[in-house]
Amino acid sequence: MGNRFFAWCASLLLALILLPVQAQAADQVAIISAEPAQLKVGNRAIITFQATLLGETPAARAQRAEVVIREILDGSADGRVSVDAIQDSYLVLLGDRRAFIVSPQDLGATDADVKQAAEAAAQRLRQVVEESGQARSVRFLLIAAGLSCAATLLYLLLLKCTGWLHQKALSWLPKRMRKHTSALRIGQTPLMDTSNLYPLVRRLLALLRWTLVALLTYEWLTFVLQRFPYTRPWGESLNKYLISLLRYVLDGMIAAIPGLMIAVLIFFLARGFSAFSKRLLERLSRPGTISWLNQETLQPTTRLTALAIWLFALAMAYPYLPGAGTEAFKGLSVLIGLMISLGASSVVGQAAAGLILTYTRTLRPGEFVRIGEHEGTVTEVGMFTTSIRTGLGEVLTLPNSMITGSVTKNYSRVVQGQGYVVDTTVTIGYDTPWRQVEAMLLEAARRTPGVVEAPAPQVFQTALSDFYPEYRLVAQAVPSEPRPRAELLTVLHANIQDVFNEYGVQIMSPHYLADPEQEKRVPPERWYTAPASKQHKDEQP
Known part of the structure; x- marks a missing residue:
């Protein structure tokens, strides 16, 4: 007991002599900067030294403290850990020997913080002493x-x-x-x-x-x-990591609740405004209210209005969504914007063309039209494309931008009631009376099933060329007939040939240049030359 007391007094006297010198040097000369060093004993970290003290770098201080602690743990000396204050530093003792010194320069903090750091390091050192004894048991x-x-x-x-x-x-x-x-189930159909x-x-x-x-x-x-x-420090670190991870997730979920509530409220308001706008547009689409808003434009107008409302709601709710301020969300936003700017030019152009077709009512489903070299019945006018069904069993899908950039012939818009316009052109020589030609064309139209009598078919002389006049027959057909326009034109052309052959007039289409040596016509007795056969559909009522 006496030897331990004298040793402790000597250490204290030495520290009292050296610490004033150290304090004076700290005031006049800056502390030599060095890499921080961690004191680790028995796989457990005790403290991290960051300052040079008494001429020892952090690495030297950590090495010296580790050697002292291992010597005491390997021997049979007293393993009690205590903390003594020496001016603004704290001395951590293991038994009667100095293990290490905790100085303010190690923490860059106040005296209270240094004392707490020293007590925490002493507690970890006590745990090392305890575990050292357990490892020997x-x-x-x-x-x-x-x-x-x-x-x-x-x-x-x-x-x-x-x-x-x-x-x-x-x-x-x-x-x-x-x-x-x-x-x-709904009936016999499972959901x-x-x-x-x-x-x-x-x-x-x-x-x-x-x-x-x-x-x-x-x-x-x-x-x-x-x-x-x-291995106990490893297990404790795993346990702390799992607990911190769960705490981080729970804290994030709890912190996201107010923002989510605001976002949900914004979306509920957007839903209410969307439903209100739908009812308002339905009321405004009644006849006599707004000319451009009718049953045809009501559905696209409702969709566009709802899309605008939801996009505005998304922009308002975006800052309140969880993770909206993170780098991942920002990068995703930049990526989406880049994709839209690079690849959406054609899509936007098609959509704009679809809106033009919808609101100008250039095309309607059920109308017979000719777009460029394509003709058929309109089946669908979409946002990006328009589909038409030809009389040859084909369904054509045309881009809306192509339709707005070309001339569109509508054969159904100017008719009286339901139906569409059929027309054909023939050229006959000047030696044939034009009245006879008009009468024969009208007779062929009357013989064609599907061509209506009111309004009556008409014949126009569209050109007086060098060798022939050009006649154009225009009539109206009923769409309820079970044949497309191509079939009706086929029957009409066949009747025109029959009528002209009956009256001995030769057709010089498409171009009349001169009279041949023999007339180019087919007499009635040759109409059904084999392998042709007389069919009921070609007989006239």
Whole structure:
């Protein structure tokens, strides 16, 4: 006891002599900067030195403290840890020897903070002393090994139970799904198809199983590592990491609740405004209210209005969405904007052309039109494309930008009532009376089924060329007839040939140059030359 007291007095006297010199040097000369060094004993970090003290760098201080602590732990000296204050620093003693000094330069903080850091380092040193004793205890190590074995057996049992529950769920799930999906029917049609739903549920069960396996493995490893002194810091770090991760997730979820509530409120308001605008537009589309808003333009106008409302709501709610201020969200926004700017020019052009066609009512479904070299019945006018059905069994999909950039002939818009216009052109020589030509063309139109009598067909002389006049027959057809325009024109052209042959007039289409030596016409007795046969549809009533 006396030797320990004299040794402690000597250390204290030496520190009292050296510390004023150190304080004076700190005031006059800057502390030599060096890399921080961590004092680590028994795989446990005690403190990190950051300042040069008494001419020793942080690395030298950490090495000296580690040597002193190991000497004391390996020997039979007293392992008590205490803290003594020396001016503005704190001396951490292990037994009667100085382990290390905690100075303000190590923390750059006030005296109270330095004292707390010294007490925390002393507490960690006490834990190192305790673990050092446990590592030398055979009884403690045997107990730790037994607990680890028991934890391992429990871990394997839980893994087996997890696999058993997974198999039971896979065998039980199809029966329950078939039972419930059979009840969800509209008439004899099931609302859900188990063949498509079962793989998804099976993958979700597999994901749940492997998540449980990962959590069990993590907890088993944490428990086993904490049983042994040397690996205990690793187990504690794993446990702290899991707790901090869960705390981070929960804090993020709780912090996101106010923003989510505001975003949901904005979306509910947008939904209400969208429904109100729909009812308002339906009321404004009544006849006599707004000329451009009718039943044809009501649906696209409603969609555009709803789209504008939802885009505005999304822009307002974006700052309140979780993660909106993160770099990931910013990068995603930049990527989406770049994709839209590079690839959406044609899409925007097509959409604008679709809006022009819709609001100018250039085309309507059911009308017969000619767009460039394509003609047929309009089946759908979409936002980006328009579909027409030809008389040859084809369905053409035309870009809206092409339609707005070309001349469109509408054969259905100017007719009286339902139907469409059919027309054809012939050229006849000047030696044939024009009155006879007009009468024959009108007779051919009357013989054609589907051509209506009111309004009556008309014949126009569209040109007086050098060798022939040009006659154009214009008539109206009824769309309820079960034939497209191409078939009706075929029958009309056949009747024109028959009528002209009956009256002995030759058709010099498309160009009349001179009279041939023999007339180019077909007498009635040659109309049904083999293999042709007389058909009922060609007979005149």
